[in-house]
Amino acid sequence: MGGSPRARHRRAVCRWRGGARGGAAPPRTLEPRQKMAAAPILARRIARSGVLPLCCRPPSWDRAPRQPLGLPLAPCRAFSNNKIQVELDESSGVAMMKFKSPPVNSLSLDFLTEFSISLEKLENDRACRGVIITSTIPKIFSSGLDIMEMCGKNMEHYGEFWRAVQELWLRLYGSNMVTVAAINGSSPAGGCLIALSCDYRIMAENPKFSIGLNEAQLGIVAPFWFKDTFVNVVGHRIAERSLQLGSLHPAPEALKLGLVDELVPEEKLLEKASAIMARWLALPDHARQLTKSMMRKAVLDHLVAHREEDIKNFINFISKESIQKSLRMYMEMLKKKKS
């Protein structure tokens, strides 16, 4: 995996694309402005992108028992990639997105790109109306932004990385699909952001699993749109306290604060997520989408309007020797913990 970050990244995307070439499908979106803002970046990356390799296979996840036994299995298209496995059940219109990037589903540039492309693919697929996001890694939903991408790299890389973080959030928070997070493990920082960006959050009721925007603990600051997303979920006061302390809230506390919507035993998590999804999909798409957009538009527009400035701020901040030093120390600590 040598070469410049861009080259490495291009390889990753090509591998994933399967090499086929063709025109990208026109997006099915309701929010032209924010979608367009994200589109050129992704477009640049998947330029002359090919059709995704699809295959049919039975759903591998616990479906809610809404389908009588004895009936033929629902058609299901799956595309498994390096870091995220995606399966779309066409009968229900629900896609399952499973993070499978050991050891801790950290959000590397490759992971983020694969995530954004998968979301775009589903968004443009008329057969898909909702996505359940979960993890295949035990005890971890996602550990958040990959520190390796923020440490000892050049400025161009930091910029590209940050743009990919923004893009994922713009797509997920602004998605027309119903998005449900089935949080089956700890979910700090960027992992928490993914959960916060969904329409509904169900967490395994294990007090060992925690969730929160703990950036302040590492000596860094959650960007304003992490904060905006957080405030929209838990309100100003809880956000102010939690962000300043960089709190990681154990599942029961997260429920109490409104950071997650409900807790269920881990083995019931996907079943519950499917039941919740069915309830949300019972609504007509169009009205639900316009309502969602009305609620989230101000916060999405704020980043779209300040995107380049936000990237510059990130590059300046992360390039500081003091921050680099603190991140190196943090990585050393993690390495020692492992061994």
Add this chain to the structure above:
Amino acid sequence: MGGSPRARHRRAVCRWRGGARGGAAPPRTLEPRQKMAAAPILARRIARSGVLPLCCRPPSWDRAPRQPLGLPLAPCRAFSNNKIQVELDESSGVAMMKFKSPPVNSLSLDFLTEFSISLEKLENDRACRGVIITSTIPKIFSSGLDIMEMCGKNMEHYGEFWRAVQELWLRLYGSNMVTVAAINGSSPAGGCLIALSCDYRIMAENPKFSIGLNEAQLGIVAPFWFKDTFVNVVGHRIAERSLQLGSLHPAPEALKLGLVDELVPEEKLLEKASAIMARWLALPDHARQLTKSMMRKAVLDHLVAHREEDIKNFINFISKESIQKSLRMYMEMLKKKKS
């Protein structure tokens, strides 16, 4: 009830006015901007409006037992109209506004106009400091906007109807009087908006009664100022979820979410409303009014600034064949339910 909507509407207003003519009393308002914005519309409608017919009669509603037995009854002016009965108890300064438009107190153009004119009348009456809003129809507070006004009519009618909805909200949410909703039945959509626009909400503790902005269930979208009012009461997260799902919350859930302030047994509802009103009226009017205006001004100003645009959006949306079809289907369903 033939002729154009305007003609039909003029007849309704004239009937209500009792035919007398004269100059309208100058409004006693603290918020010139928002009041003025609403004024020309109403002024146009009640052009050369007459004095309201007033009569004295004993209060017909359960007063809180603050008045010792044996004393002469307080003077009380009442004006009963087609769809809303209004009684002002001059001794307490509290008006009782009772919806009495069978079968379900739906907010037709006539109902809205009568409501706005009654509010203006009370607002300008120095003897009136507070209004309690309730219903005479069993099990229903108000069923919300009248679908008949949004279905199979022409664009001019849709525009006039929407302006009347805006106007009611501008008057009620921006009222200088203390407003208490005594919610003695279900209160979906526009009925919920009326409750949300008051200063305090008491609901009968009957789990069969529900309340919520359920527009999404009908395939339509609550306008941004319904949303703003909702967010101001329950916060962003609860509003986002409830609006997307078009939830109707049973009374106990509504209390838990903060959508209503308290539940009492139905037979105690008006007594409790009067007690709450007395507590609010114990404050000096001027300071309370300025405080209320400070809290609500941003949201009121937002509609005032985008009023014509909002009307155009409504007309465009409601005129769509897909929306008309969905409303027709809904009405068919309602008719079948009845028979």
Add this chain to the structure above:
Amino acid sequence: MGGSPRARHRRAVCRWRGGARGGAAPPRTLEPRQKMAAAPILARRIARSGVLPLCCRPPSWDRAPRQPLGLPLAPCRAFSNNKIQVELDESSGVAMMKFKSPPVNSLSLDFLTEFSISLEKLENDRACRGVIITSTIPKIFSSGLDIMEMCGKNMEHYGEFWRAVQELWLRLYGSNMVTVAAINGSSPAGGCLIALSCDYRIMAENPKFSIGLNEAQLGIVAPFWFKDTFVNVVGHRIAERSLQLGSLHPAPEALKLGLVDELVPEEKLLEKASAIMARWLALPDHARQLTKSMMRKAVLDHLVAHREEDIKNFINFISKESIQKSLRMYMEMLKKKKS
């Protein structure tokens, strides 16, 4: 204490300053804009200000038992002034600020000036990272703005007074230090504002102690930035209701509403405040400060942008004969209560 308010005020500041003269230390701030906005006013007041008299003495307050017995006492600098006693424990980096202005710690112009100067001093002192604010007066934290300053004075005085109120809030709400309010008594109006402006609020669990922005009870209106601070803590709905009613919430109710973060027995208050402070100081300062600023900037900027207008509004409002009359009546009532 005769002469013009300005002269009286100058005397008070000079007394406090100890007469020494010299240049003020450059501020150590992260938020140049808001600090600069406050700076010239204070600068004008403490023009050619001297070094504060400092002395070393053992800490007089209950420290959390984090320091093993038998060790030498930590170095502690204290400066005791007329109305507020300040002690900085250099080993922990925590200053203790104790209101000691009988009978009720009311926020006079002298008190406010001393408060702002003390905060600036600590803000610029690298040894200080956090402040605990409490009272030495039994049963009272602070009774809020001194009515004497708002009654029977000239316009210039009202303007100077209001600027001092603004300045205190800009400094406290925008402080880079961790601020914890140890509320050991009742805390109405301006006293509540001080508590709301801190990062964390601990209150003695005595139901006789109450807290709230009760301005409406006196016939006056809390200014918009009191309201903004309140909304940031308890949300829009609770603020709307509480401000309109001018509610003073007993400690248990204040906890339930989120107005304070926790209740502890009065004798444990300072111990608990120190423990909370230690938890907040465990975070790296820089990230915590930037996060705090991100959360509070919008509301601080709003006052900075409308500061002169806000002063004019206050002068106009408070000069009204009706308001003066209502304040005089209130003072008469207080005097009668005493005797």
